Amino acid sequence: MQDDDIANIMRALGHPVRLNILRFIASQQQRECCCGDVTESLPLAQSTVSQHIKVLLDAGLIERKPHGTRNRYMIRHDRLSEIGTAFGGLLTGLNFQAPHKEAEPA
Amino acid sequence: MQDDDIANIMRALGHPVRLNILRFIASQQQRECCCGDVTESLPLAQSTVSQHIKVLLDAGLIERKPHGTRNRYMIRHDRLSEIGTAFGGLLTGLNFQAPHKEAEPA
DNA sequence: CGAATTAATCGGTGAATTGCGATGAACATG
DNA sequence: CATGTTCATCGCAATTCACCGATTAATTCG
Numbered sequence: 553m554q555d556d557d558i559a560n561i562m563r564a565l566g567h568p569v570r571l572n573i574l575r576f577i578a579s580q581q582q583r584e585c586c587c588g589d590v591t592e593s594l595p596l597a598q599s600t601v602s603q604h605i606k607v608l609l610d611a612g613l614i615e616r617k618p619h620g621t622r623n624r625y626m627i628r629h630d631r632l633s634e635i636g637t638a639f640g641g642l643l644t645g646l647n648f649q650a651p652h653k654e655a656e657p658a
Numbered sequence: 659m660q661d662d663d664i665a666n667i668m669r670a671l672g673h674p675v676r677l678n679i680l681r682f683i684a685s686q687q688q689r690e691c692c693c694g695d696v697t698e699s700l701p702l703a704q705s706t707v708s709q710h711i712k713v714l715l716d717a718g719l720i721e722r723k724p725h726g727t728r729n730r731y732m733i734r735h736d737r738l739s740e741i742g743t744a745f746g747g748l749l750t751g752l753n754f755q756a757p758h759k760e761a762e763p764a
Numbered sequence: 765c766g767a768a769t770t771a772a773t774c775g776g777t778g779a780a781t782t783g784c785g786a787t788g789a790a791c792a793t794g
Numbered sequence: 795c796a797t798g799t800t801c802a803t804c805g806c807a808a809t810t811c812a813c814c815g816a817t818t819a820a821t822t823c824g
Contacts, residue, residue, distance in 0.1 A: 569812090675782095
């Protein structure tokens, strides 16, 4: 995964409301819900929630399925595990990354 | 760790330049470097790099140690592992979180 | 077809972010 | 003490973000 992708995802996760939205979706019985459900659970206007959902969509964290007059949203578990791997790699790299040049002093 | 803390950290990680700075610091022989070193490695002005460093500092991802006329920066490994744990918890929660209310329909 | 529902999108506002050059504080050294 | 080095910080412009109300598109249903 590119740095830009990681940065995008991190930015998408970098807002408390969006964390709440993700958790809300994950907490639903069917593991999916529509925009209105989310809006009800938050002290924000519908348009604002829709915006946040769009950010999560663009970052690939959730997916949309139109269903009649409403949309169903659900967590993209496939991407979540990718992200987990990438993030783990990032942290590991920061912890143990070999020196810039000429590691292994023989 | 609070949602706000996580969001702050994610936002700090949400910029490619800052990812580069972190990796650059981690890649140094002594696992530390000063602002000038970072600036040389990037096509950005010194003031801009200093700003990014401040964001990383505020998020607790690096620490500063004054050393003569320059400052030494190093990765905060303690925090890194905290963050790893918190992030893992977040992802796990999104994957397996129990339904919001009244699970177990008896 | 007409009315209602749902939710995306548009336009606007204020705040924050990102970049820069310039300034100034802290320190070392001649 | 004067000079040079390093770097944080201060404006400043441009862009993006977060939020809102209003509008519009899609769909269902009477």
